[in-house]
Amino acid sequence: MSAPGRPDGVETLVAAMARVRAAVAQRVVGQERVVEEVLLAMAAGGHALLVGVPGLAKTLLVRSVAEAMALPFRRIQFTPDLVPSDITGTEILDEGAGGVRAFRFVQGPVFANIVLADEINRAPPRTQAALLEAMQERSVTAAGTTMALPAPFFVLATQNPIEQEGTYPLPEAQLDRFLFEIRVGYPSEAEEVAILRSTTGREAPPMAAVLDGAALIALQRAVRDVPCSDLLLEYAARLVRRSRPEDPAAPPLVRQYVRWGAGPRAGQALVLGAKAAALLGGRAAVSPADLRRVLRPVLRHRILPNFAAEGDGITAEALVDALEAHVPPPAGASLG
Numbered sequence: 407m408s409a410p411g412r413p414d415g416v417e418t419l420v421a422a423m424a425r426v427r428a429a430v431a432q433r434v435v436g437q438e439r440v441v442e443e444v445l446l447a448m449a450a451g452g453h454a455l456l457v458g459v460p461g462l463a464k465t466l467l468v469r470s471v472a473e474a475m476a477l478p479f480r481r482i483q484f485t486p487d488l489v490p491s492d493i494t495g496t497e498i499l500d501e502g503a504g505g506v507r508a509f510r511f512v513q514g515p516v517f518a519n520i521v522l523a524d525e526i527n528r529a530p531p532r533t534q535a536a537l538l539e540a541m542q543e544r545s546v547t548a549a550g551t552t553m554a555l556p557a558p559f560f561v562l563a564t565q566n567p568i569e570q571e572g573t574y575p576l577p578e579a580q581l582d583r584f585l586f587e588i589r590v591g592y593p594s595e596a597e598e599v600a601i602l603r604s605t606t607g608r609e610a611p612p613m614a615a616v617l618d619g620a621a622l623i624a625l626q627r628a629v630r631d632v633p634c635s636d637l638l639l640e641y642a643a644r645l646v647r648r649s650r651p652e653d654p655a656a657p658p659l660v661r662q663y664v665r666w667g668a669g670p671r672a673g674q675a676l677v678l679g680a681k682a683a684a685l686l687g688g689r690a691a692v693s694p695a696d697l698r699r700v701l702r703p704v705l706r707h708r709i710l711p712n713f714a715a716e717g718d719g720i721t722a723e724a725l726v727d728a729l730e731a732h733v734p735p736p737a738g739a740s741l742g
Contacts, residue, residue: 419625425616429474436597449682452585453561476615477519484529490536523563587707632681634692637736657732663715668708694735
């Protein structure tokens with residue numbers, strides 16, 4: 407039986423997603439919040455940018471998610487000499503039967519369900535743009551032919567925040583294509599001991615897949631069907647609009663320290679992320695708590711601090727916190 411207000415089959419999909427999370431937790435020690443946010447982004451149908459120093463199991467996490475979902479996975483190591491065709495594919499001249507020559511397109515690694523773009527900021531802008539176009543359009547055009555990418559399609563990119571030499575940071579307009587920016591932090595001491603125990607013994611057995619592409623697409627449809635009241639849509643819009651320094655109702659910290667605020671795509675990401683949080687959390691409708699749950703991963707890469715903020719040590723995270731404190735949830739909505 408489905409929960410009240412949910413169509414038949416949705417509970418099965420939600421339970422399968424919970425099994426994916428449990429399976430990944432057996433392979434990746436700690437990082438529960440990171441795993442949750444990756445799965446929320448995928449349930450909402452969006453891409454995610456994972457930001458953290460090397461060695462925090464970002465690649466292992468993405469590979470484990472793909473394995474638990476039985477989805478084709480490709481990893482692209484971004485380097486300064488990478489060109490767009492290394493990602494999208496290229497045409498080669500084939501000689502067929504009878505000596506007839508013809509061009510044939512060889513698909514690049516972007517033709518997969520889950521693409522890990524490792525250290526995306528190490529590639530030059532043209533190469534980044536090729537991937538980000540594929541993210542937005544979910545297709546690749548070559549030699550005048552447009553080819554659809556497989557569905558579902560996710561780009562999970564990583565970025566190292568401490569290395570600046572030899573990098574090409576993504577412009578804000580390109581960052582906006584990522585539904586979430588997920589911060590990956592250091593493990594606790596107990597988690598680090600568990601990592602040493604699990605990674606210096608026998609290799610872990612292969613992971614059994616618990617979800618396939620068709621089920622994930624069905625889950626994405628179910629996410630979009632989760633109700634979100636007009637009161638909460640207005641709340642989401644206010645949160646986004648108050649991030650813009652020219653808004654007269656913006657908090658003082660935003661007016662003082664923000665160069666550019668979030669655009670309308672942030673509101674879409676906020677509502678979709680909240681719907682995913684509600685569905686996977688077993689709730690029949692979006693609550694203010696669901697919107698607040700995804701506020702940081704949605705806004706932290708869409709708010710651009712100005713030079714004064716850098717000088718005073720004010721981060722985008724602090725600005726999001728000020729925004730949340732300044733904009734109260736609607737009086738008529740349940741806090742969740």
